[in-house]
Amino acid sequence: MASIQKTKSGYRVQIYVKGARSSKTFATKRECVEWAAGQINNIKAPAEHKTFRDMMEKYRDEVSPRKRGQRWEEIRINKLLNEEKDGMADMLIGDISKADIAKWRDKKIASGLSGSSIDREWVIISNAFNIAIKEWDWLTINPMSSVKKPAKNPPRDRLIADHEIVLLDQVTGYSKTSDLSTITQRVGACLHFAIETAMRAQEICNLRWEDLSGRVAKVTTSKTRSGIRQVPLSSYAREIIERLRVINGEKETVFDVKTSQLDALFRKAKKNAMLEGFTFHDSRATAITRLAKKLDILDLAKMIGHKDLSMLMVYYREGAEEMADRLD
Numbered sequence: 001m002a003s004i005q006k007t008k009s010g011y012r013v014q015i016y017v018k019g020a021r022s023s024k025t026f027a028t029k030r031e032c033v034e035w036a037a038g039q040i041n042n043i044k045a046p047a048e049h050k051t052f053r054d055m056m057e058k059y060r061d062e063v064s065p066r067k068r069g070q071r072w073e074e075i076r077i078n079k080l081l082n083e084e085k086d087g088m089a090d091m092l093i094g095d096i097s098k099a100d101i102a103k104w105r106d107k108k109i110a111s112g113l114s115g116s117s118i119d120r121e122w123v124i125i126s127n128a129f130n131i132a133i134k135e136w137d138w139l140t141i142n143p144m145s146s147v148k149k150p151a152k153n154p155p156r157d158r159l160i161a162d163h164e165i166v167l168l169d170q171v172t173g174y175s176k177t178s179d180l181s182t183i184t185q186r187v188g189a190c191l192h193f194a195i196e197t198a199m200r201a202q203e204i205c206n207l208r209w210e211d212l213s214g215r216v217a218k219v220t221t222s223k224t225r226s227g228i229r230q231v232p233l234s235s236y237a238r239e240i241i242e243r244l245r246v247i248n249g250e251k252e253t254v255f256d257v258k259t260s261q262l263d264a265l266f267r268k269a270k271k272n273a274m275l276e277g278f279t280f281h282d283s284r285a286t287a288i289t290r291l292a293k294k295l296d297i298l299d300l301a302k303m304i305g306h307k308d309l310s311m312l313m314v315y316y317r318e319g320a321e322e323m324a325d326r327l328d
Contacts, residue, residue: 184265
């Protein structure tokens, strides 16, 4: 594709692609590489007619549907294109440089968006560029590959405290004797089930009756492939399921709560209880921190679906004071 030779005055680069030959001399080898990549992009004609909008819409319509997070990704791409209508949206993808990517990154940082949120958008856009290179033959280089990503947020250290769970029970109407006939009560049940099992909100909402067998729940729709697993159920978790069986036994899912409903009603419950600083997902860390006192580390990793044991450190959030208490 490209050859670079040392000359007396610098370096000479030659390229030959699809019958087209070109060469040029530069002072540095790096300039040769960058020029060659740019020339190859120009020779590959599709890129000169495709815009950033074309690329992201094609990715949204053809690639996102293959993913479990399809709905979230489609919403994010539509929002991104709307935000970039005066920016990259209508730029030709072959003209987008690392300077344009850096400008987009800095604009996001200036808007107050967290590093982790920017990172999630970054991953989608970078994946789209990579697909355009590997599958669509629109480009040869990803302009994001040489741009520094923004720093992610520091790991969270928040747990849901016992007194906060009590307050949430009061506003959701959940108790060990409530009939769970209302969706708000079942949101309360979701929280307790999450703390018993360390299952994610989506996994709980997608749990079907056929996924239950004795003292085990099978997670078949997880965020990751390694998350497809068998989850042992405590006596309290099984008690919640049996109470739900009375009212939801004929329904497709155990809790009969959609993820969007769980998110909205949990936020409302927090507001009514005048609580803040945590999300439903922090129930996973709360559960893992509690379960770590009962299970061997390998058993715990298997239960929650982590192949990488270092990921447990992200969710294990017991404080130094609590550890000191156990040392006394």
